[in-house]
Amino acid sequence: MSSDHLIEFKEVTRTFGSGERAVTAVDRVSLHVDRGEVFGIIGFSGAGKSTLIRMINGLEKPTSGSVTVLGQEISAMRESRLPKVRSRIGMVFQQFNLFHSRTVSGNVAYPLKVAGWSKARRRERVAELLEFVGLAEKAGQHPEELSGGQKQRVGIARALAAEPDILLADESTSALDPNTTGEVLRLLRRANEEFGITIVAITHEMEVIRAIADRVAVMDRGRIVETGRVYDIFSNPRESAEAGFVESALKDRPSAEDVQRIRETVGGRLVTVSLQDSGAVSTVLGSASAHGVTFEIVHGGMNTTKNASYGLLTVAVDGADAAVDAFIAELSSAGRVQEVHG
Numbered sequence: 001m002s003s004d005h006l007i008e009f010k011e012v013t014r015t016f017g018s019g020e021r022a023v024t025a026v027d028r029v030s031l032h033v034d035r036g037e038v039f040g041i042i043g044f045s046g047a048g049k050s051t052l053i054r055m056i057n058g059l060e061k062p063t064s065g066s067v068t069v070l071g072q073e074i075s076a077m078r079e080s081r082l083p084k085v086r087s088r089i090g091m092v093f094q095q096f097n098l099f100h101s102r103t104v105s106g107n108v109a110y111p112l113k114v115a116g117w118s119k120a121r122r123r124e125r126v127a128e129l130l131e132f133v134g135l136a137e138k139a140g141q142h143p144e145e146l147s148g149g150q151k152q153r154v155g156i157a158r159a160l161a162a163e164p165d166i167l168l169a170d171e172s173t174s175a176l177d178p179n180t181t182g183e184v185l186r187l188l189r190r191a192n193e194e195f196g197i198t199i200v201a202i203t204h205e206m207e208v209i210r211a212i213a214d215r216v217a218v219m220d221r222g223r224i225v226e227t228g229r230v231y232d233i234f235s236n237p238r239e240s241a242e243a244g245f246v247e248s249a250l251k252d253r254p255s256a257e258d259v260q261r262i263r264e265t266v267g268g269r270l271v272t273v274s275l276q277d278s279g280a281v282s283t284v285l286g287s288a289s290a291h292g293v294t295f296e297i298v299h300g301g302m303n304t305t306k307n308a309s310y311g312l313l314t315v316a317v318d319g320a321d322a323a324v325d326a327f328i329a330e331l332s333s334a335g336r337v338q339e340v341h342g
Contacts, residue, residue, distance in 0.1 A: 007067075040201050042202070047221065056166070057085075070085060072085060092172040107143070109125075167198070172184065214229065284333075294318050
């Protein structure tokens with residue numbers, strides 16, 4: 001395992017059951033997560049994301065292949081040795097999983113008590129973390145007195161308490177409204193940037209990956225069908241049925257119904273063009289009259305990832321066939337172009 005790889009899966013398969021009833025939740029997955037990055041795992045429900053993340057802290061064992069975490073092959077580790085590795089891995093849950101009998105401070109202090117920290121050190125660390133998540137004034141309250149977003153911030157503080165190397169976030173925003181989701185995602189980004197903690201986030205929500213992830217793996221039916229930098233995957237998704245999750249979730253291409261509606265009201269040929277170099281695309285569009293064609297933007301717009309912006313426009317181009325061909329050829333030199341049929 002590379003010194004920069006905190007997590008590495010090699011040809012990992014996890015099958016439940018046997019015989020005709022066997023279900024393969026994870027199918028020959030190989031991937032790595034580097035030190036200090038935010039790595040997203042995204043896909044439809046049932047794609048195998050939760051099983052994959054549970055193998056990182058040893059809650060699931062692979063049927064075959066190996067999982068190495070923090071330099072140790074956790075997939076081959078005896079149960080008695082797992083607590084030591086798990087103490088270096090924090091976990092943020094979808095449903096918060098707070099102790100209702102404990103105060104906010106008590107919830108955050110719990111893993112420190114288990115780890116044997118002194119009362120003085122626990123008190124100092126809890127105060128530091130509650131300040132970090134913006135809940136210092138809620139220290140003496142109980143979970144039922146908090147909003148969903150506040151509960152999740154307590155969950156994050158608790159996950160960070162013992163200064164872990166890795167933070168696993170399992171659908172950590174899916175129970176929250178959009179505004180609260182934004183607050184939690186900004187908090188996770190701060191944890192990554194200020195503490196240098198490596199984060200693995202599994203989700204079906206595209207906005208989560210866009211907001212915080214450096215790299216992303218797309219899962220479908222237990223397999224990794226695409227992996228790479230978030231910007232690369234979202235700005236230029238693979239054109240395949242397997243990787244259809246990305247295109248369906250991005251919603252930046254017109255659907256069949258959209259195309260039919262557009263054709264009823266707008267003439268010309270429809271093309272989509274990526275905006276990876278929006279300045280170059282704008283220059284070409286500005287030269288439409290010189291080509292003897294007209295155009296109308298009928299679909300699309302800009303989106304933002306953690307580190308960059310990208311977008312996709314669908315344009316109706318009208319004019320003589322030869323002129324339209326020449327215009328589309330020039331547009332292709334400025335951005336990835338695909339003609340829309342149907």
